[in-house]
Amino acid sequence: MHKETDQPIAKLIEMLKGIHVGMLITREKNAEDLSGRPMGINTIDADGTMWFFTKTSSLKVAELEANPRISIAIMSESSNTYLMIDGLATLVYDKTKTEALWSPMMKVWFPKGISDPDIVLISVVPKEVNYWDGSSSKMVVLFNMLKAVVTGTEYAEGEQGTIKL
Numbered sequence: 021m022h023k024e025t026d027q028p029i030a031k032l033i034e035m036l037k038g039i040h041v042g043m044l045i046t047r048e049k050n051a052e053d054l055s056g057r058p059m060g061i062n063t064i065d066a067d068g069t070m071w072f073f074t075k076t077s078s079l080k081v082a083e084l085e086a087n088p089r090i091s092i093a094i095m096s097e098s099s100n101t102y103l104m105i106d107g108l109a110t111l112v113y114d115k116t117k118t119e120a121l122w123s124p125m126m127k128v129w130f131p132k133g134i135s136d137p138d139i140v141l142i143s144v145v146p147k148e149v150n151y152w153d154g155s156s157s158k159m160v161v162l163f164n165m166l167k168a169v170v171t172g173t174e175y176a177e178g179e180q181g182t183i184k185l
Contacts, residue, residue: 028183029068043093046083072142102152112141149183
């Protein structure tokens with residue numbers, strides 16, 4: 021039984037391999053409008069929790085305080101993988117965790133370094149993932165598309181599904 025709960029997380033982690041950026045989508049603080057921005061995925065824990073760095077002064081922090089429900093859109097043309105991850109975000113003000121996730125590249129966004137008081141982590145626990153995974157190479161995909169056009173059949177490549185976490 022334990023294997024069943026680990027399998028969806030393992031599938032999610034496998035699909036995210038090599039993907040470093042996603043569009044983090046929040047609800048605007050005082051509106052029903054959505055707001056999205058590209059965010060670097062710092063790391064993904066074994067339990068599927070995704071970690072992001074941001075600034076406490078950013079608008080998304082206020083949006084997450086008002087509504088922690090988020091989505092992350094992932095598109096990887098190179099691996100032909102597309103994901104829509106729905107989950108809950110938590111703002112994490114933990115110096116030890118920040119130090120554990122810090123890398124020298126973070127100085128691009130935080131020139132003051134790890135001691136920058138404007139740093140906050142966003143922890144995202146995925147709840148549901150909709151995915152479209154065409155694991156074939158681009159040449160196979162192109163061939164199968166052409167075959168569908170020539171034969172007049174619908175193109176069906178890869179796997180589509182939902183992962184409940």
